[in-house]
Amino acid sequence: MAVRIAFFGGAGVGKSTLAHSFASFAQKRGRSVGLANFDAGCKHILYKPVFDVRTYFSLRKIILQGNGLREEEGLAEVYRRACADSLFNADYRKVCSQREIVLLDVAGPLDYFLLRGGSKLLQQFCDKAVFVCDYNALRQNIIT
Numbered sequence: 766m767a768v769r770i771a772f773f774g775g776a777g778v779g780k781s782t783l784a785h786s787f788a789s790f791a792q793k794r795g796r797s798v799g800l801a802n803f804d805a806g807c808k809h810i811l812y813k814p815v816f817d818v819r820t821y822f823s824l825r826k827i828i829l830q831g832n833g834l835r836e837e838e839g840l841a842e843v844y845r846r847a848c849a850d851s852l853f854n855a856d857y858r859k860v861c862s863q864r865e866i867v868l869l870d871v872a873g874p875l876d877y878f879l880l881r882g883g884s885k886l887l888q889q890f891c892d893k894a895v896f897v898c899d900y901n902a903l904r905q906n907i908i909t
Contacts, residue, residue, distance in 0.1 A: 767799070767861040771891035773871040773878060780804075780897045784868045785812045797865045801857070803890070804872035805843040806836055815867070816860045821853045822846055840873055844886045857890065 770787075772780045781804075788798045799815035805824035827846075828839040847853050861867050869891055877883040878894075887894050 766858075767864045767867040768893070769861060769867045769869065769891040771803075771869040771871050771887055771894045772897050773869075773873055773875075773887070773894060774897035775874050775899075776806075776872065778897050778899045780872070781807075781810055781812070781870050783895075783897055784870045788812070788866075788868055791866055797863075799860060799864045799867045801860065801867055801869045803844075803847075803869050803886075805840060806872060807870075810870070814870075815864070816857055818843060818847060818853075821850065837874070837877070841877060841882065844873075844883060848885055848889050854889075 772784045772787075774780050784800055788800050791798045800812045801816040802810055802814040803818045804810075805818050805822055805827075807819075822843045824836070824839050824843055827842050828834045828836065831839065831842065834842070871886070873883055875896055875898075878887060878896075
């Protein structure tokens with residue numbers, strides 16, 4: 766079974782870039798690495814995922830069915846469904862069994878994963894988690 770590392774954080778902070786760079790680094794050193802996209806709301810990614818949540822769940826459909834859910838609420842619903850879906854889980858386990866390292870690209874704010882139920886997703890699908898944030902935005906919020 767692979768070591769599974771999740772890179773999570775808000776939109777545009779560099780999760781995909783960091784995961785892709787880390788995968789390239791590990792692959793150059795002979796490791797078998799796969800990138801898994803767990804961001805159901807992303808339109809384009811700079812890598813070819815070995816596993817993609819969008820194959821199983823449509824954020825757009827969930828938002829429309831939820832009578833105007835906000836994107837963050839829709840992502841939370843995608844994650845709840847992913848945790849419960851047996852096919853999703855079986856396919857993910859298969860991908861993990863074929864690699865040494867699987868890097869997850871996961872969208873969502875820190876408070877969702879710490880305070881509002883998102884920890885179940887991290888517990889179920891990864892061994893380690895890395896919170897990615899924009900240092901300048903973080904610094905401005907701390908200072909002001």
